[in-house]
Amino acid sequence: MTSELSDSLWHKSCRETANAAALTQSAKADLAIIGGGYTGLSAALHAGQDGAKVRLIEAREIGWGGSGRNVGxxxxxxxxxxxxxxxxxxxxxxxxxxRLLAAAPDLVYQLITDHDIQCEPVRKGTLHCAHAPAGMTDLTNRYDQQKALGAPVQLLSRDETIARVGSDRVYGALFDPRAGTIQPLAYAKGLARAAVDAGAHIHENSPAISVTKTPDGWCVVTPKGKITAHNLIVATNAYSLPIEGMITPRVIPVHYFQAATEPLSHAQRHSILPNQEGCWDTALVMSSWRLDQAGRLIIGAMGDLGHPASGIHRSWLLRKLKRMFPQLSGLQLGQAWYGRIAMTAEYLPKIQSLGDTALVAFGYSGRGIGPGTVFGERMARSLLSGNPDCLPVPPVIHHHLPYAGLRQAYYETGASLTHLVKDRF
Incomplete structure (x- = not known):
């Protein structure tokens, strides 16, 4: 079960539009793309800029999946x-x-600038916060590893972190100045607009019904049309639908939910995230918090609001807000939404090869924006040039993930039990 995209704050505050007609004819292309999220849209944009004929189909609307439900x-x-x-x-x-993904924010923010994408870009860094004193051991380890690779990260003391977050429920943080926040749905729709400007054809409400290998490439059939293309990218990640003749990538679907306050007052904004960093913590059942352009505090955690136990998560949200930011006493949480994350057993994204002319990407494990943008660009250029060396990771032929359903239940049960405990967050 998945909430409608219209439940999301991002849908209500999005300043970009990407209205695209359904595919209603037979079309030919150099590259066919299934999936209108960050990966597919980045592939369409970069392939179009390289002069390729591109057709992208999305089963619902652009950004309807994880790209429209992301933390940002x-x-x-x-x-x-x-x-x-x-x-x-x-x-x-x-x-x-x-190294590729360390530079992913550079690519994202450059695309935003180049195409004037109205997605509330703020590049003030992120804070990976210790949720307890023991969390600093993990952050120190990460700091040492990243500094060894030349990353410009900083390890902050508890007092420094409290001042940057505006809460005494943090015990230190790893600050990464390369990172930042965006309005995630607007970024997706802006990529779609830019791809169209680059010559790509994008079609919403056009689910792939079947995919067939042909002597010249691939034939993708939708309810009212079809695409024949030499190359194919499948980029549906956690929102894959069954397609006749096509594998469905095996992932562990993990849910993540969020809710937003009303805009904070000037005084409240001065004390909470005054530098506008995006934050998440070291807890096993992770939570996140950030501000949007209007000054709303957006707070979230692992868990499924479509689950029978969703009341546990909603109650936890109110407790979390009260305990973490007591200065917001009386401020209510408004709209809440949730989406799916595609996890792999290794917590790393994968590219699966369907031969020399088709690639499937999946498994960003909660990091869709930067990696999705990079993977889309690299897969498009790899297929169009015939050079697999530019792929971020070597493609695999087979991918197995046993007990995915049991693993999904494990994550949701863990999140529910954690959020049920009333004296902790």
Whole structure:
């Protein structure tokens, strides 16, 4: 079960539009793309800029999946620290991915500037906050690893972090000045607009019904049309629908929910995140908080608001707000929304090859904005040039993820039990 996109604050505050007609004819393209999120839209934009004929189809509306429900943190890297990435992928691939994604915010903010995307970009950095004194051990480890790779990160004391966050419920932080925040749905819709300007054709409300390999490439059929293309990218991530003739990527769907306050007063904004960093914490059941352009505080955590136990998560939100920011006493949370994250067993994104002319990307594990933008660009250019060396990670032929349903239940049960405890957050 997934909330409607219109439940999201991002839908209500979005200043970009991407109205695209459904596909109603037969069309030919150099590149067909299934999925209108960050990965697919970045691929469409960069392929269009390179002169390719591009057709992108989205089953609902642009940004309807994770791109429209995102927290909006533009991070430099993955959730895992660099050494863990290298251990999982090997030194060469691990270092390549780490360096590419360290520069991902540069690409995101450059696209925003180049195409005048109205998505509330703020590049004031992020704070990875210790939720308890023990959390500083993890942050110190991450700091050491990132500094060894030349990252301009800073390890902040508890007093420094309290001043930057406006709460005494933090015990230190890792500050990354490369990162920032955006309005995530507006970024997606802005990418779509830019892709159209670059010559790409984008079609909403056009789900792929079937995909067939042909002697010349691929045939993608929708309810009212079809696309024949030499190359194919599938970029549906956590929102994959069954497509005849096409694999459905195996991921662990983990839910994340958010809610927003009304805009804070001038005095409140002076004391809470005065530098406008985006934040998340070191807790096993992670939570996040940030401000938007209007000064709303947006707070969220792992959990499914479509779950029968969703009342537990909603009650936790109110307790979290009260305990973390008592200066906001009496301020109510307004709209709440949630979405799905596609996790892999390794907590790393994957590219699956369907042959020399088709790639499937999935598994950003909660880091969709920067990695999705990079992966889309790299996959499009790899397919159009015939050069797999520019891919962020080597493609795999087979991908297995046993017990995905049980793992999903494990995460949701853990989040529910954690949020049920009334004297902690």
């Amino acid at each position: 943190l533009v991070n430099a890297g993955m959730w895992l620290p660099p050494n863990d990435i290298i251990d999982r992928l090997g030194e060469d691939t691990g270092l390549q991915l780490t």
